Structure formats: structure tokens, C-alpha cells
Amino acid sequence: DTGVSQNPRHKITKRGQNVTFRCDPISEHNRLYWYRQTLGQGPEFLTYFQNEAQLEKSRLLSDRFSAERPKGSFSTLEIQRTEQGDSAMYLCASTQSWDSPLHFGNGTRLTVT
Amino acid sequence: DAKTTQPNSMESNEEEPVHLPCNHSTISGTDYIHWYRQLPSQGPEYVIHGLTSNVNNRMASLAIAEDRKSSTLILHRATLRDAAVYYCTPPGGNQFYFGTGTSLTVIP
Numbered sequence: 001d002t003g004v005s006q007n008p009r010h011k012i013t014k015r016g017q018n019v020t021f022r023c024d025p026i027s028e029h030n031r032l033y034w035y036r037q038t039l040g041q042g043p044e045f046l047t048y049f050q051n052e053a054q055l056e057k058s059r060l061l062s063d064r065f066s067a068e069r070p071k072g073s074f075s076t077l078e079i080q081r082t083e084q085g086d087s088a089m090y091l092c093a094s095t096q097s098w099d100s101p102l103h104f105g106n107g108t109r110l111t112v113t
Numbered sequence: 114d115a116k117t118t119q120p121n122s123m124e125s126n127e128e129e130p131v132h133l134p135c136n137h138s139t140i141s142g143t144d145y146i147h148w149y150r151q152l153p154s155q156g157p158e159y160v161i162h163g164l165t166s167n168v169n170n171r172m173a174s175l176a177i178a179e180d181r182k183s184s185t186l187i188l189h190r191a192t193l194r195d196a197a198v199y200y201c202t203p204p205g206g207n208q209f210y211f212g213t214g215t216s217l218t219v220i221p
Binding site: 004033035040041042043044045048055056058091093098099101102103104105106107 | 211
């Protein structure tokens with residue numbers, strides 16, 4: 001169990017640019033989640049995958065956000081035309097089943113200037 | 114959506130027990146109650162979870178009310194390393210809901 005890995009740890013980008021984050025879950029976990037967290041707030045749900053299928057998306061996930069999980073392994077989260085309001089910590093978590101705990105990565109901190 | 118209510122902050126003296134409450138009145142009958150904690154610049158870390166019965170592990174104990182509308186996380190002897198933000202998170206379907214949590218300060 002090597003844990004959930006997220007890359008990069010930090011990303012600074014200019015407004016209007018596209019960014020992509022990667023999450024490598026624990027290998028036997030078929031459920032994968034993306035969350036966004038801003039200062040002083042708890043993590044907010046963005047989207048959920050079971051294997052390669054994206055089963056739920058939050059209303060927070062605008063059209064500029066897209067997530068994929070090809071082959072049910074790693075996942076990517078892309079933000080197009082970034083805005084300053086996208087600055088946040090983006091967290092990935094995985095779990096084996098609906099009644100098991102979530103395992104989180106240490107997140108990617110995005111700063112949009 | 115499942116929602117939770119937790120105190121914004123609590124303080125405890127080192128080596129004293131701490132009881133962190135959570136109200137989750139909208140929880141469904143099959144949802145486990147999860148607790149996580151988060152240190153600055155880290156992702157949340159699993160602490161404990163349970164369905165109906167009280168649960169114990171090496172980190173903490175979880176006391177669940179009979180009607181399941183509330184629960185209490187118990188740290189038996191707080192240490193400085195326990196200073197963190199604690200979240201109770203009923204799954205609410207496939208969306209684990211994290212509120213603003215309780216920021217625990219441990220006083221040496």
C-alpha cells in the first residue's frame with residue numbers, strides 16, 4: 001500500500017491557461033473521488049468514479065472542468081481557461097467499497113494569478 | 114444531501130480526554146458515519162467509522178447515538194499531535210460530505 005499519490009503538489013498558472021492534475025489511487029481501489037478545498041473550508045465534493053465510469057458530478061463542476069479515469073486506474077482533472085476563483089487545494093481520494101474509509105492524497109495546490 | 118453540524122473549535126489540555134460531537138440528523142439508515150482529521154497542508158486522514166455500535170481502534174473511539182442522528186469522537190488522551198481539524202462525514206450516497214469541521218487545539 002503506497003497510498004494515494006497526486007501530482008504536481010503545487011501549480012501556479014496564469015488566468016486563462018489550462019491545467020491538468022493527476023491522481024494515482026491505491027491499486028485495488030475501484031472508487032475514486034475528487035474534492036476541492038479552499039482556506040478555512042472542508043473539502044467539497046467534485047466528482048466520483050467507479051472503475052472508469054464517472055457516476056456523479058457536483059453542480060460545482062462547471063463546463064471548464066473535466067475528469068477522466070481511463071481503464072479505471074489513474075485519474076486526471078483538467079481545468080480549462082482557469083480563473084482566480086479556481087485557486088484551491090484539489091484532493092483525490094480512493095476506497096475499495098461503499099462502506100470502507102477514504103484514503104486521501106496530499107493534494108495539488110493551484111494558484112491562479 | 115447529508116449534512117453535519119460540528120462546533121467550530123474546541124480546546125483540550127494535553128493528556129486529557131476529548132469528546133468531539135457531531136449532529137447528522139439527515140443520515141440514511143445504511144450510511145456509515147466516518148471521521149477524518151486534517152493537518153495543515155495535508156489531505157484528510159481516516160480516524161474511525163461505524164454504523165450502529167460503538168467502535169474502538171488504536172486512534173480513537175466512536176460513540177453513536179441510538180437514533181444515529183449524532184455521534185461523538187473520543188480521544189482518550191489528547192496529545193499535541195492530535196491538534197487538527199476533525200470532520201464527521203456521513204457518505205450521503207456517493208458524496209462524502211465534509212462540513213467545516215472542528216478545529217481542535219491541544220494545550221501543553
